[in-house]
Structures are given as C-alpha cells and as structure tokens.
Amino acid sequence: MNSYYVTLWLLLASIPANAIQSSGIIDDALFEIVSESVSGARAKEDVKQIIQNHRVQATKGYSNAAKYIKEELEAAGITNVKTHKYKSNGKKRYNAYTSPMSWTVKSGTLNMVEPYEMNLADYTAVPTSLTTLSNGGSWEGELIDVGSGLKDEDYEDISVEGKIVFAYGYAGRVHRQAVIKRKALGVVIRPSDSDRVAMRDAVRYNGLWPKWEERKKVGFGFQISRAHSEELLNLLDSGKKIIVRAEVDAKLHSGELVIISAVIKGKQKDSGQFVLIAHLDNYKPGANDNASGSAAILEIARTLNKLISSGTIERPHRSIRFLWVPEHFGTMAYLTKDRDELAGAICGINLDMVGENTKLTDTRLDVILTPASAATFFNDLIVEVVKEVKRKEPRSSKGSDNLFEYDLKKFRLGSDHDMLNDPLIGIPTVALGYWSDRYHHTNEDSYDKIDATTLKRNMIIGAYSALWIANAGDEEADKLTILTFAKARERIIQLGLEGSLSLKINDSHEKIKHLTDRIDLQTEVDNNALMSIRKLRSGESAMEDMYRVALDELGKSEKTLMLSNIGKASSKDHRIVTGSTARIPKRKFIGPVSDSYADVWFSENLGESYKWYSEVKISNLDLIRYETVNFMNGKRNISQIHKLVSAELGRYDVKITEIIIDNLSKLGLIEWVKLK
Incomplete structure (x- = not known):
C-alpha cells in the first residue's frame, strides 16, 4: 500500500499548476450569468441611501439603515428575513466583548471664544467631528495641549481639572486619562504630525466608548481638521490663552444591537450553507467603510433570488446566508445567542470596503486568506474566482474603466472574519477589502469615492463563490481536491526552497527546528484543507486520503532535502521539557x-x-x-x-x-x- 501511495505522489507531483485551468473549476456559463446580472449601479444607489444615516452601533441611525436593508430584501421577494436584537449598554458582555452604550444625538458645536471667535466643529455639518458617545451639556474652559494624551507622563506637572485637553491620541483613551481619571471637561482631538498630512480639511472619526458605570462622568469630545489644529497650535506657541466652548445635545442610554439575517434556502435541507457578511455600522458618510460591503451583499441577495425565481438558474442544493451586522460587537452578540442559525456553514466571505474608485483612493483589493487555525479549501477556490475576474475585467456601464488589481494577503485582523475564523465557530472566512485607504475613518470617505465597476467586480466574486459552494457535489469536490493538492504542493516546495537557501551548517538547532516546523505546519494545514472538501461530498471518498498521504511524503522529502544540504539527517526536537x-x-x-x-x-x-x-x-x-x-x-x-x-x-x-x-x-x- 505504501508503494502505491508513493507512486501516486510521484504522479501527482508532476502535475503543473497551470494545468488546473483546464480542470473546469470555473463554470463559464454560470460566471457569465452572474457577471451580467449583478448591477454595480444599483448597489451604488444602495450606498447613497445607506450613507444618509450616522450608523453608530446601537443607535437610531443604525436602526434606520437596517430597516432600509430589510425593506429592500422583502421588496425583492426574499421572505426569510429576520431582525435580531441584543441588549447593548456598556455593561452587557457577550463572551469576551462588552457591548457599547447607546446614544441619541441631535447637535454638537465647538467654538473658540478667546483670543477670538471661530467655529471649530459642527456635528450637523460634519458628523465625524463630534466624538461618538459624547455626553450632553455645555462646557467652557481653557484648552491645554497634552501631546498624545495617552500616557501618564503627558500629564506630569499639568493640571487639567476643569479644563479641556488638546491631544492627538485616540479620543477614547485620551478621555479616559483626562476626563475619567483627572476630571477634565472634555477632549479636542487633532491629527498627529504623521496622519494624512496633505488632507488639511479632513476630520477623523473617533469614539469615547465609556462603560455603563462611567456614564455620569463622561464629558465630550470633538475632532478637528489639520488646518484648524495648526491655527490653535500656533496660538499656543505664541503664548496665547485659548478658551473654547462646547455645546452638545446628546444622551447616553441603554439600547440594542441590531442584525439583519436573510437566507436563500437550498433544495437540500441540512446540507450546509455559505455565508456572506458585511458590517453596516459606521459614521456618516462611511461610504466605502462599509456602506459598500452592505450594499454589495444586498445586491447579491437580490440578484441570486431573482435568477432562481425566474428559472434562469436552478435553486442551489445548499442555502446562502446574508448577515448585516454592527462590526465585532453585533457579530459576537449574534454568535453568542443565535449561532445555531449558522449550523452547517461551510465557509464564507466578509466584504468590508469593496466599492472604491481606485484612481481616487490609490488602493488595490486585498484578498485576505484564512489563518492556519482555520484551514480550508476555500482559499484556493476563491483565488481562482478572483483570477477569472482579473482575466475578464467586467465593467459597469455606470462605472469606471479602472484596471482590476489585487493582492493575496495572509490573514490579518480587523473585521468580522476575525470571529467566524475561530475554530469553535468553524466557518473559515475570506475577507475582501481595499487597503490602505487614505480617506478611511474620515468625513472624506464619501459617495464620490464609490465606483460601480469596483462594486460589480467584488459582487461577482461573492455571488459566484456562493453559488459554486452551494451547488458543489462529488464532481466539483474531485476537481477541488486536485486544485487544492496542486497549490499545496507549491506551498510546501516553496517552504523547502526557502529553508534550503537560508540554512547554514553552523545554524542553531532552534533555527533548523523552526524551518522544519514550518513545513510540518503547512503540510498539516493543507491536509486539513483537503479534508474540508468532504463537506461537499454526498458520501465517502478515498480521494482526499490518497492526496494527504502524497502531501505527507512531499513534506518529509522537502525536510530531508533541506537538512541534507547542511549534513543533517534529522531535526529531532531537543527542546527542554518545561x-x-x-x-x-x-x-x-x-x-x-x-x-x-x-x-x-x-x-x-x-x-x-x-x-x-x-x-x-x-x-x-x-x-x-x-x-x-x-x-x-x-x-x-x-x-x-x-x-x-x-x-x-x-x-x-x-x-x-x-x-x-x-x-x-x-x-x-x-x-x-x-x-x-
């Protein structure tokens, strides 16, 4: 039996990676249907509607945006739509997450009154200027520069009690140091010296994020532009005393985190589901972050439902789930209370910032793959879908002719894929998003930066991937096994090459062991990815087992070759037992x-x-x-x-x-x- 597997490995190791293109991973006819059906222009119009709301978690503005999503889904004939609500008050915890307080805000202004009068911020005109979860009230006091305002050292020999601090650190942390700990009235936040220097009128978004028991101690916060910041700093440097007045009409209270969940049901009950998720919350406008992702999965849901109901495509075997969430906090509340709704989920995509006019934002699509702890075949599959979009470069008639550029990225944290990739949740999730965007978390993340073509391309990736997984059976699983093995072979050989080139005869045992550990881990990850394909099969198959043995042999071979270059026979672990x-x-x-x-x-x-x-x-x-x-x-x-x-x-x-x-x-x- 061993010789059989070795022969199999030798045969498979000869498969060139580019031969996979002929294996039929991409269904050209279905890809074309999806490409022609999703509308970047319609999704862009959804973005315009969503950004009318200041969508802070657990607030009326967010609920209004959620109501829009639900109404659009129902208008499209999608009947399985639910609204989930979870208590949110700055105290209630969902696993290792504390829910934020709710906030009702009507207005907020910051004015300098000495040495002369000047408006510095107005929430009505620029919603990002008022720090989220500021308390209501009127305050007047001297403005005191405390540098970053984040460290105890920033307050040495300075009394800020009864005064208003001027800092460049994140508002919530500055507020905790200055207001909660030292009884300052509030905080005024300026850009740091290195933060988007050319954007002189941009106003960044920050929050205070107080705990429930701190609500009576909460002051206020405002963010101001670089142009205004420099004027204030010049006055302070010249020895002038600055007095500012803040007026805020707002209230802190208990509220609810709201999630919209919709599903297009598959033909086969309990056969699994595919998940598309996007966070709906953010400041106003927050066009790319993340009205774009929310609009994208809304349009995907409408399009797939229409294609199915019209008979253009058959109802898929598996279900497709859509989630609109308050980022992190809402997702964790949902997973804590209602994760049974995701039972059988095979994998998913998180769409976060997927509508950028890349000539304006100077960004490329990051395809963020899953971590080693969440091994999946889906990494290799979605790369093939992305390549197909690159090859065809579809465009919206109402969008740009920008080129489609992307980078494959190792896993990084930062959005709701963080939660789904937890092995205890068990939904390996790839993230799509454009980074780094200079307009991110400022008032200039606006509708004019949205491109219908970019939306269309990312919706094609999401919609086609969803249909591929939802329809996959034994034949598709066979092709996917070949693809996953071929890509795994490349990864393991590359690690062996890197190790061989970097090792020297006198290298430490620790370095040698680390390089062999890398090959062992990659082999394990790719073997787990192969085994995840079984979720798509109707019954037992020995195919994945055969390929796993082949990968094991390849991993051993690469380690042997690497070690032989420095005259080592093995890399036995001699680490001290502790x-x-x-x-x-x-x-x-x-x-x-x-x-x-x-x-x-x-x-x-x-x-x-x-x-x-x-x-x-x-x-x-x-x-x-x-x-x-x-x-x-x-x-x-x-x-x-x-x-x-x-x-x-x-x-x-x-x-x-x-x-x-x-x-x-x-x-x-x-x-x-x-x-x-």
Missing part, C-alpha cells in the same frame, strides 16, 4: 479577545499585568494572541500551541505564549485540563 509541556489550557469563550480603545474590560481587569502588552517588543502580538487562542483546543499543551503559532507567524519566545495564556487564566477565560 512546565509549558505539562499545562493544557481549554477555552471557556468563543471568538477573539476584545482588547481595544472601544472595550477596556480586558485591560482594566488585568490591572498591572496589562502593562506587559505595551512593553513586549514584538510587532504582531495581536495576531499571536489570536492564533494562540484559536489553537487552544483543550488537547494541546502550551508548548504545542507555541510551536504551531511560531511556525505560522515567525519565531518568538515560548514565554510570550505562556504569558498570553496565563493572563487569560487570570480573567477566568480558560480552564486547565488535568493530565491523567
């Missing part, structure tokens, strides 16, 4: 840990231990923590978790993994499995 091998953590929560300016539960409850996160010198700590949590399955010990994450993200000290896990233990987020 407490990290004896401790097995098990999670008590789903999703990543919420640790940001918008949610301080984690940092405040860790207390002094939290300082470590700012002191440790490692660039991708957030991603290390994310994958550490994801690989925590109640069976792996700390050393094994560390081995996987460092193989994926680069070498770092096992002590970092130990501290990350110990901090989760301090907060009661994990428990320890007792060894028998």
Whole structure:
C-alpha cells in the first residue's frame, strides 16, 4: 500500500499548476450569468441611501439603515428575513466583548471664544467631528495641549481639572486619562504630525466608548481638521490663552444591537450553507467603510433570488446566508445567542470596503486568506474566482474603466472574519477589502469615492463563490481536491526552497527546528484543507486520503532535502521539557479577545499585568494572541500551541505564549485540563 501511495505522489507531483485551468473549476456559463446580472449601479444607489444615516452601533441611525436593508430584501421577494436584537449598554458582555452604550444625538458645536471667535466643529455639518458617545451639556474652559494624551507622563506637572485637553491620541483613551481619571471637561482631538498630512480639511472619526458605570462622568469630545489644529497650535506657541466652548445635545442610554439575517434556502435541507457578511455600522458618510460591503451583499441577495425565481438558474442544493451586522460587537452578540442559525456553514466571505474608485483612493483589493487555525479549501477556490475576474475585467456601464488589481494577503485582523475564523465557530472566512485607504475613518470617505465597476467586480466574486459552494457535489469536490493538492504542493516546495537557501551548517538547532516546523505546519494545514472538501461530498471518498498521504511524503522529502544540504539527517526536537509541556489550557469563550480603545474590560481587569502588552517588543502580538487562542483546543499543551503559532507567524519566545495564556487564566477565560 505504501508503494502505491508513493507512486501516486510521484504522479501527482508532476502535475503543473497551470494545468488546473483546464480542470473546469470555473463554470463559464454560470460566471457569465452572474457577471451580467449583478448591477454595480444599483448597489451604488444602495450606498447613497445607506450613507444618509450616522450608523453608530446601537443607535437610531443604525436602526434606520437596517430597516432600509430589510425593506429592500422583502421588496425583492426574499421572505426569510429576520431582525435580531441584543441588549447593548456598556455593561452587557457577550463572551469576551462588552457591548457599547447607546446614544441619541441631535447637535454638537465647538467654538473658540478667546483670543477670538471661530467655529471649530459642527456635528450637523460634519458628523465625524463630534466624538461618538459624547455626553450632553455645555462646557467652557481653557484648552491645554497634552501631546498624545495617552500616557501618564503627558500629564506630569499639568493640571487639567476643569479644563479641556488638546491631544492627538485616540479620543477614547485620551478621555479616559483626562476626563475619567483627572476630571477634565472634555477632549479636542487633532491629527498627529504623521496622519494624512496633505488632507488639511479632513476630520477623523473617533469614539469615547465609556462603560455603563462611567456614564455620569463622561464629558465630550470633538475632532478637528489639520488646518484648524495648526491655527490653535500656533496660538499656543505664541503664548496665547485659548478658551473654547462646547455645546452638545446628546444622551447616553441603554439600547440594542441590531442584525439583519436573510437566507436563500437550498433544495437540500441540512446540507450546509455559505455565508456572506458585511458590517453596516459606521459614521456618516462611511461610504466605502462599509456602506459598500452592505450594499454589495444586498445586491447579491437580490440578484441570486431573482435568477432562481425566474428559472434562469436552478435553486442551489445548499442555502446562502446574508448577515448585516454592527462590526465585532453585533457579530459576537449574534454568535453568542443565535449561532445555531449558522449550523452547517461551510465557509464564507466578509466584504468590508469593496466599492472604491481606485484612481481616487490609490488602493488595490486585498484578498485576505484564512489563518492556519482555520484551514480550508476555500482559499484556493476563491483565488481562482478572483483570477477569472482579473482575466475578464467586467465593467459597469455606470462605472469606471479602472484596471482590476489585487493582492493575496495572509490573514490579518480587523473585521468580522476575525470571529467566524475561530475554530469553535468553524466557518473559515475570506475577507475582501481595499487597503490602505487614505480617506478611511474620515468625513472624506464619501459617495464620490464609490465606483460601480469596483462594486460589480467584488459582487461577482461573492455571488459566484456562493453559488459554486452551494451547488458543489462529488464532481466539483474531485476537481477541488486536485486544485487544492496542486497549490499545496507549491506551498510546501516553496517552504523547502526557502529553508534550503537560508540554512547554514553552523545554524542553531532552534533555527533548523523552526524551518522544519514550518513545513510540518503547512503540510498539516493543507491536509486539513483537503479534508474540508468532504463537506461537499454526498458520501465517502478515498480521494482526499490518497492526496494527504502524497502531501505527507512531499513534506518529509522537502525536510530531508533541506537538512541534507547542511549534513543533517534529522531535526529531532531537543527542546527542554518545561512546565509549558505539562499545562493544557481549554477555552471557556468563543471568538477573539476584545482588547481595544472601544472595550477596556480586558485591560482594566488585568490591572498591572496589562502593562506587559505595551512593553513586549514584538510587532504582531495581536495576531499571536489570536492564533494562540484559536489553537487552544483543550488537547494541546502550551508548548504545542507555541510551536504551531511560531511556525505560522515567525519565531518568538515560548514565554510570550505562556504569558498570553496565563493572563487569560487570570480573567477566568480558560480552564486547565488535568493530565491523567
């Protein structure tokens, strides 16, 4: 049997990668139907309607946008539409996320009254200028420059009590330092010296994000433009005293996170589903972020439903699910309370910032693949769909003739795919989005930056991928197995090549082990991706098993070749056995840990231990923590978790993994499995 598998491996290893194009992964006829049917112009009109609302989570503006989505779905004849509501008040927690307070706001102005009068900000004219979750009231006081306003050192020898601080840090963190801790009246936030210097009139979006128990201590916040900031700084530098007056008509209270869920049901019950998700929340206008993604999946839903109801295409075997969410907070509430709705979900796409006029924003599409902890065939499949869009470059008659440019990116955090890629949720999710966008989180993320052609192309990717998965059977699974194996072979050989070129005879055992660990991890990830194809099959198949054995042989071969170049026969693990091998953590929560300016539960409850996160010198700590949590399955010990994450993200000290896990233990987020 072994010789059979080796022969199979030798045969398959000879398959050139470009031969996959002839395997029929893309159904040209269906691709053309989808391409002709989705309307970039119609989606762009949806963007125009959505951005009429200041869509902060758990507010009336968001609810109005959600109401628009629901009405459009129902008008299109989609009957399976639900509105989910979850309590949100700055106190209620959903797993490791604290829901934000709700906010009703009518107006807000900031004016300088000394040494002369000048309007600095007006919420009615520029909604991003008023910091989200500012309290209502009237304040007048001296403006005091505190630099970043983020650190205790910024306030040394300065009394800000009863005054208004002027800073360039994020408003929520500055407010916590200046107002909550030191009794300042409020905060005025300016751009930092390096933040989009050429955009002199842009006003960035920030939030205060107070806890429920802090609501009576909350002051106000405003963001101002660089042009206004420089005028104020010049006055302060010349020794002038600045007095500003803030007036805000707003109220903090308890509210609800609202999610719209819709489904186009498949013919076969309990055969699984594909998920399309987009966050609906943001400031006004927030055109690309993320009215574009919300409009895109709305148009996909309308189009697919029409194609099915008209008989143009058959109803797919599996269901297709659509979710419009308040980013992160709403998604976690939904997964905590109603994740049964996603039962059997095979994979998904998160569309976040997918409508950009790329000549104005100078951006390219990032196709963000899933992490090693969420191995899936879908990474290789969606790349083929994206390539097809590039090859044909479809255009909207109401859009630009811009070229379609994209980059394949390793997993990164930042949107709702963070949650779905958690192995406990089990929905490997690719993200589509244009980055980096200079207009992001400013008032200039506006309708004029939206391109119907860009929307159309990304909707084709989403709609065609959804139909491919929803219709896939044994024949498609066979083709997908060949594709996944061919791409896996490339990845493993590339790692072997990189290792061979970088290794030297006198290299440390740790470096050698890391390079072989990388090959082991990639082999495991690709084997898991092959096995995920079985979700598409109607019954048992030995095909994936045969290809897995072939990959195992390839991985061993690459390690042997790499080590032989430096005269090594093997890379046996000589790491010292420590407490990290004896401790097995098990999670008590789903999703990543919420640790940001918008949610301080984690940092405040860790207390002094939290300082470590700012002191440790490692660039991708957030991603290390994310994958550490994801690989925590109640069976792996700390050393094994560390081995996987460092193989994926680069070498770092096992002590970092130990501290990350110990901090989760301090907060009661994990428990320890007792060894028998």
